[in-house]
Amino acid sequence: MSLKEELKSERVSHLDLSRFCQIVSGTAVRQSLANMRQNKTNVCLITKENALIGILTERDVLTKVATNPANLNRTVDDIMTANPITVTPDTSAADALWLMDEKQFRNLPVVDRDGKIKGNMTHQAVISFLAARYPVEVLNRPPRPDHFPHKQEGG
Amino acid sequence: MSIPITLNRKDFVSDQTVRWCPGCGDYAILASVQKTLPDIGVPKENIVFISGIGCSSRFPYYMNTYGIHSIHGRAPTLATGLAIANPELSVWVVTGDGDGLSIGGNHLIHAIRRNINLNILLFNNRIYGLTKGQYSPTSRTGTKTKSSPMGSLEQPLNPIALAMAAEATFIARSIDAHTQHLNETLMAASQHKGISFVEIYQNCVIFNPNEWIGLDDRRVRDENILYLEHGKPMIFGKDMDKGIRLNGFRPAVVQLGNGITEDDLLVHDETSTQLAFILASMEFPEFPAPMGVIRRVEKQTYTDGLMNQIETARQIKGNGNLRTLYESADLWTVTAKDQNGVASKQTGQLSLEVDEEYVDELDKEPEVTTAMQDRLIEDTIAALSPKAPITIDVSASLAKAVRQMNTHRIGCLVVTDAHDKLVGIFTEKDVLHRVVGLVEDLETAVIADYMTPDPIALKANLPIAQALHEMHMHGFRHIPLVDDEHRPEGIISFRDVVHHLKERFA
Numbered sequence: 001m002s003l004k005e006e007l008k009s010e011r012v013s014h015l016d017l018s019r020f021c022q023i024v025s026g027t028a029v030r031q032s033l034a035n036m037r038q039n040k041t042n043v044c045l046i047t048k049e050n051a052l053i054g055i056l057t058e059r060d061v062l063t064k065v066a067t068n069p070a071n072l073n074r075t076v077d078d079i080m081t082a083n084p085i086t087v088t089p090d091t092s093a094a095d096a097l098w099l100m101d102e103k104q105f106r107n108l109p110v111v112d113r114d115g116k117i118k119g120n121m122t123h124q125a126v127i128s129f130l131a132a133r134y135p136v137e138v139l140n141r142p143p144r145p146d147h148f149p150h151k152q153e154g155g
Numbered sequence: 156m157s158i159p160i161t162l163n164r165k166d167f168v169s170d171q172t173v174r175w176c177p178g179c180g181d182y183a184i185l186a187s188v189q190k191t192l193p194d195i196g197v198p199k200e201n202i203v204f205i206s207g208i209g210c211s212s213r214f215p216y217y218m219n220t221y222g223i224h225s226i227h228g229r230a231p232t233l234a235t236g237l238a239i240a241n242p243e244l245s246v247w248v249v250t251g252d253g254d255g256l257s258i259g260g261n262h263l264i265h266a267i268r269r270n271i272n273l274n275i276l277l278f279n280n281r282i283y284g285l286t287k288g289q290y291s292p293t294s295r296t297g298t299k300t301k302s303s304p305m306g307s308l309e310q311p312l313n314p315i316a317l318a319m320a321a322e323a324t325f326i327a328r329s330i331d332a333h334t335q336h337l338n339e340t341l342m343a344a345s346q347h348k349g350i351s352f353v354e355i356y357q358n359c360v361i362f363n364p365n366e367w368i369g370l371d372d373r374r375v376r377d378e379n380i381l382y383l384e385h386g387k388p389m390i391f392g393k394d395m396d397k398g399i400r401l402n403g404f405r406p407a408v409v410q411l412g413n414g415i416t417e418d419d420l421l422v423h424d425e426t427s428t429q430l431a432f433i434l435a436s437m438e439f440p441e442f443p444a445p446m447g448v449i450r451r452v453e454k455q456t457y458t459d460g461l462m463n464q465i466e467t468a469r470q471i472k473g474n475g476n477l478r479t480l481y482e483s484a485d486l487w488t489v490t491a492k493d494q495n496g497v498a499s500k501q502t503g504q505l506s507l508e509v510d511e512e513y514v515d516e517l518d519k520e521p522e523v524t525t526a527m528q529d530r531l532i533e534d535t536i537a538a539l540s541p542k543a544p545i546t547i548d549v550s551a552s553l554a555k556a557v558r559q560m561n562t563h564r565i566g567c568l569v570v571t572d573a574h575d576k577l578v579g580i581f582t583e584k585d586v587l588h589r590v591v592g593l594v595e596d597l598e599t600a601v602i603a604d605y606m607t608p609d610p611i612a613l614k615a616n617l618p619i620a621q622a623l624h625e626m627h628m629h630g631f632r633h634i635p636l637v638d639d640e641h642r643p644e645g646i647i648s649f650r651d652v653v654h655h656l657k658e659r660f661a
């Protein structure tokens with residue numbers, strides 16, 4: 001089974017889309033970063049009246065804030081990527097992934113038809129899916145890769 | 156003042172070569188335990204692993220903690236003594252369905268009943284693995300094994316119901332293949348004071364590989380697992396469209412919609428004894444398998460009760476005296492008597508032949524291998540055509556690091572020492588979480604203080620599955636590749652792995 005076939009039958013909503021936090025438009029960049037740190041996430045979705053209007057990632061922080069600390073005091077709206085492309089929860093996971101690769105996205109927000117934010121699709125979601133899909137090959141490995149048993153002897 | 160020490164997974168990895176069969180579910184459980192322990196808030200020297208006999212019971216060797224590989228079925232007894240003698244300890248019992256429910260069935264029940272402060276992990280694979288494939292106390296009736304060629308005639312034991320019968324104060328269930336769920340369950344168990352009993356469905360790939368079909372496959376598991384959450388209605392299914400309702404005394408699966416709403420469903424209550432019995436009785440595939448915390452109640456632990464009694468006795472009678480105690484009872488003197496040894500009829504010689512049965516089972520053709528499985532095992536990391544790493548010296552300033560990342564438009568720097576050996580990794584994640592807005596002067600700050608030191612690094616000749624393993628278990632976006640001298644020679648990311656698997660079949 002190829003990756004495409006694997007992911008065709010899954011809706012994007014079946015993957016782990018929990019890697020993001022949310023913040024409202026107008027929040028200071030400094031506060032937004034604090035929120036991301038508190039939520040242990042690298043992605044922040046920005047909303048206005050509950051609708052998604054932008055996205056801020058660790059890449060933006062590196063390229064726009066690390067080099068220019070004055071941006072810490074501006075609002076998140078000034079440095080976010082506005083109007084990100086989104087998919088609906090019933091999009092197939094394969095379509096979502098192919099779209100990400102085509103557009104060179106690392107994040108793809110998932111928003112339902114009523115505009116409600118449902119999650120954030122990432123490559124990590126695909127990695128985790130595959131790990132749990134093939135646990136014998138991927139999960140069941142020794143703690144140190146160089147310590148694979150030479151003799152197959154069971155318990 | 157004590158300085159808090161931050162532990163990480165590596166602190167719990169021992170130097171022993173793991174000897175479970177390749178692909179055994181025990182590996183995933185080991186990885187989860189090693190991942191969770193740094194966060195339970197107990198110093199490493201206060202953690203002990205005690206096991207009995209069986210495949211799972213090799214666990215203590217692989218943990219870099221104190222541990223005892225003890226007597227068959229008797230792990231709970233040693234653990235009981237230890238937990239009472241030193242209440243500071245976090246004591247973990249690792250047992251299996253054979254060791255815990257057959258050979259040591261009684262010890263298990265009574266350790267649970269006493270509410271000793273222990274964490275008992277019962278790896279349930281429904282087979283005897285170490286002795287090569289006989290039916291176990293949890294094997295389903297009719298299971299054909301080497302010791303039941305016409306099918307087992309016995310009724311399987313229900314571990315959760317047994318723990319309920321012994322009034323366990325914490326009962327949970329999880330499965331080896333669901334890392335995140337297992338991590339959370341282990342964490343919850345570690346935080347409970349008193350007995351924590353965790354049944355973990357575990358895949359014995361050699362002797363019982365199909366036991367958990369439907370539950371350990373990512374494509375269908377969410378359809379078949381009921382994830383329990385205290386205070387929440389029992390909804391399940393990949394699209395959260397089914398639920399559990401009570402019809403009289405019987406639980407029933409219902410489809411939501413057509414007049415059936417969340418309000419009709421059972422609501423999970425970790426403190427309800429009756430509900431726990433109902434959940435214990437729900438067997439997959441007739442019902443979804445309940446997973447998570449089934450029961451959690453607070454009760455006095457045995458140790459606390461015992462210490463109170465000792466204190467009370469001391470207050471009433473004063474401190475005891477061992478000699479007085481000895482001499483207060485009748486004493487006998489035992490004397491030696493001449494005896495002729497009893498001759499044994501046996502020679503005492505052990506068979507020196509190697510048992511070939513594992514090898515036979517392993518040599519069998521694997522059942523169904525998809526192209527993806529082949530790719531994960533046969534393609535090496537080198538096939539990802541890893542990018543050359545951009546390196547930076549460990550003494551460089553943060554300002555330089557940030558400049559380099561921006562010039563090269565990359566999210567990850569590999570940090571090396573004077574001998575060009577890998578000593579750390581510094582990523583845009585670190586820039587977000589540890590640097591921006593937190594560090595005053597990037598010119599004077601040194602990367603050594605902000606990087607992840609001694610990161611997991613892989614060799615390019617390992618299978619891609621290993622890269623997926625590290626990325627999934629630890630959430631690392633980047634993994635450096637090193638040569639035999641531990642010098643960086645490449646870097647791979649989430650995207651490289653996914654992209655490779657995607658293109659390989661395009």
Ligand code: SF4
Binds near residue numbers: 175178358
């Ligand atoms: S016999 Fe089964 S349980 Fe034992 S190590 Fe092998 S796969 Fe694991």
